[in-house]
Amino acid sequence: MKIEDVVCPFCGCLCDDLVVEVEGTRVVNVENGCTLANEKFMGDHRLKAPIRRAGNGWEAVSYDEAIEETAAILLDADRPLLYGWSGTYGEAQSVGVHLAELLGAVIDNTSTVCHGPSIMAIQEVGHPGCTLGQVKNRADVVVYWAANPIEAHPRHMSRYTTFCDGFFVKSAFRERKVVVVDVRETDSSQVADEFVKVNPGGDYAVLSALRAIVRGKRDLIPPSVEGVSREQLFRVADLCMSAKFGAIFFGVGLTMAQGKNKNIRNAIELTEELNRHTKFTISPMRGHWNVYGSNEVFTWITGYPYAVDFARGIAFYNPGETTSVDILRRGECDACLVVASDPGAHFPRACAEHLARIPTVQIDPHVNATTHLSRIQIPVAVTGIDAEGTAYRMDGVPIRTRRLFYGNYPDDLEVLEKIYRIVREARG
Amino acid sequence: MRVILKTRPREKPRIPIEAEEIIPQNFLRKNEITVFHGNKEKSLDDLFFVTIEGPAVSPDQVEVILTGDTGVIKRVGEYMNAGRIIIEGDIGMHCGNFMSAGEIIIQGNADAWLGREMRGGHILCEGNTGHYCAAGYRGEKRGMRGGMVEVKGNAGDFAAEYLSGGEVIIHGNCGDLPGVEMRGGTLVIGGDCARPCGNMTGGTCMVFGKASQFLPTFRANGSQEVEYAGKRYRMNLFRGDVANRGKGTLMVRA
Numbered sequence A: 001m002k003i004e005d006v007v008c009p010f011c012g013c014l015c016d017d018l019v020v021e022v023e024g025t026r027v028v029n030v031e032n033g034c035t036l037a038n039e040k041f042m043g044d045h046r047l048k049a050p051i052r053r054a055g056n057g058w059e060a061v062s063y064d065e066a067i068e069e070t071a072a073i074l075l076d077a078d079r080p081l082l083y084g085w086s087g088t089y090g091e092a093q094s095v096g097v098h099l100a101e102l103l104g105a106v107i108d109n110t111s112t113v114c115h116g117p118s119i120m121a122i123q124e125v126g127h128p129g130c131t132l133g134q135v136k137n138r139a140d141v142v143v144y145w146a147a148n149p150i151e152a153h154p155r156h157m158s159r160y161t162t163f164c165d166g167f168f169v170k171s172a173f174r175e176r177k178v179v180v181v182d183v184r185e186t187d188s189s190q191v192a193d194e195f196v197k198v199n200p201g202g203d204y205a206v207l208s209a210l211r212a213i214v215r216g217k218r219d220l221i222p223p224s225v226e227g228v229s230r231e232q233l234f235r236v237a238d239l240c241m242s243a244k245f246g247a248i249f250f251g252v253g254l255t256m257a258q259g260k261n262k263n264i265r266n267a268i269e270l271t272e273e274l275n276r277h278t279k280f281t282i283s284p285m286r287g288h289w290n291v292y293g294s295n296e297v298f299t300w301i302t303g304y305p306y307a308v309d310f311a312r313g314i315a316f317y318n319p320g321e322t323t324s325v326d327i328l329r330r331g332e333c334d335a336c337l338v339v340a341s342d343p344g345a346h347f348p349r350a351c352a353e354h355l356a357r358i359p360t361v362q363i364d365p366h367v368n369a370t371t372h373l374s375r376i377q378i379p380v381a382v383t384g385i386d387a388e389g390t391a392y393r394m395d396g397v398p399i400r401t402r403r404l405f406y407g408n409y410p411d412d413l414e415v416l417e418k419i420y421r422i423v424r425e426a427r428g
Numbered sequence B: 001m002r003v004i005l006k007t008r009p010r011e012k013p014r015i016p017i018e019a020e021e022i023i024p025q026n027f028l029r030k031n032e033i034t035v036f037h038g039n040k041e042k043s044l045d046d047l048f049f050v051t052i053e054g055p056a057v058s059p060d061q062v063e064v065i066l067t068g069d070t071g072v073i074k075r076v077g078e079y080m081n082a083g084r085i086i087i088e089g090d091i092g093m094h095c096g097n098f099m100s101a102g103e104i105i106i107q108g109n110a111d112a113w114l115g116r117e118m119r120g121g122h123i124l125c126e127g128n129t130g131h132y133c134a135a136g137y138r139g140e141k142r143g144m145r146g147g148m149v150e151v152k153g154n155a156g157d158f159a160a161e162y163l164s165g166g167e168v169i170i171h172g173n174c175g176d177l178p179g180v181e182m183r184g185g186t187l188v189i190g191g192d193c194a195r196p197c198g199n200m201t202g203g204t205c206m207v208f209g210k211a212s213q214f215l216p217t218f219r220a221n222g223s224q225e226v227e228y229a230g231k232r233y234r235m236n237l238f239r240g241d242v243a244n245r246g247k248g249t250l251m252v253r254a
């Protein structure tokens, strides 16, 4: 059976034009998707049933047993951590937040290792952003700063920028100018009209210099700023100021580089400065699929987008203190529930070691690096394949994903609701 | 009055203790002082051996001494307005948050957010301090507004972020972006630092060591002599941050 208009469950682009062919409970073909999408739909590393560590190996357990034991571990903890959430849908994330409140836990999502600093900068100075549709139809200058869409978001350029014609940009390839700023040459820099190579850690200074140029302080700029010549800085500033509509997209190369949220704040303030001359917008290239949705859901319920600490009964937020990497590195938490993400693969070694020391439970369809650190793993349906729900695209547009077939797994929501019910009963 | 708080051994010693009630005025007025151990509220006696010596009629006559495994105790001295706290070892995050008067002496190292948004009083840290020393809370537009923070060792990144008033003296080195978004007050750095005062709009920062990755958006403005630790130094003067129409003063040793 061929199913049209399927939403891809991999990256923050949430491409919604895929055609997927299904035979029984298996995807056999994907059209329109990139390589990452094909691997996500057709990959087959799913865990068959819940498992629990027994000695040096694993034993199979029933769903009910695994769920009851998970609830007991969380109830017993003095500082539980609930981490992940970006690979699942909003309805399940919402139950996660309520569970954290009931437990007095810290709940955090994968923003902590990607665009958390972007959110911190937005909290300081706001966000002159727009939807991807606006960019597609209007932008004649696009800047990718410390992002490599050809590899990380393979269809971003073909659906929204370089290779995609828009309502006011009839021939994108000729009319749109693309600037790539990065510390090294990438596949994306090779299709750029202008490639700006910055010294590692030099983004903040280059952004400050561009702000000064846009303010008319050209005389202040030295011959070279962090490896970028004054002439190139003037050229890029002129290109941006003469645009009819410009869009900056930035990646984790900027959020996780030296300066972190201050880099993003500087980029936002450059965008604001450019808006004195023309229309300019700025947007993060969100990577993990529904990470934007986790920020939305956390914020509706708690007022904070990630790293929310309920230890005192009220929500407290302080990245650097209540973020999961910091909590794990300091060895603070005494139990962890990982949902729909793989910290074992992405976190620093000290964090992974602490996850292995404490009782860690993972709710995830696949065997991954975190499996090896966990005491229990509960396999679930994959959102966007055999589970459906609401997810947010990188520009904040909510999209309802589709269930392609009914499989044999419960979904995240079902499992989390069962844990929540047991905890609520225990807590009265 | 002298209050001695010695930590009791704990089964899970890395779980943070939140202890904003440990301030001198509470030992004079409050019947029961509670602290949080992770997500559990406990009485002070559950986590500390408490000894009280001598009388006091006002909070400024109260001296609190913290001893033992104190490095994970957060928020000690938060909203403190009189008296003295002496910490005989390290102290956790947010020590002296919002304090308006009194004195805190830390004989070891202090974790991040030391003296966050403090309004007055004096903090002396004899060791090193973490990131965001004397800074603001997330999204807050003003950091420390008054008083004095003195660190004898080094400070982490973003020291004195959003500094708006008062004086911060770091005798050792600072990490990245000290004085970032600074808008008033004085920041003195005895050692080295990187990218001082990005986006500053006001205030004065003096760097007596080496300032690496100096930002291109500061305008040279002559030089002058300044005294630090009993010696006179010639300092190059800069105005900025021009990227932000700033009118701050940055001085770097010539």
Ligand code: SF4
Residues within 6 Å of the ligand: A008, A009, A010, A011, A012, A013, A014, A015, A032, A033, A034, A035, A036, A037, A153, A154, A155, A156
């Ligand atoms: S670009 Fe992203 S959302 Fe689009 S098909 Fe590829 S992985 Fe999926």
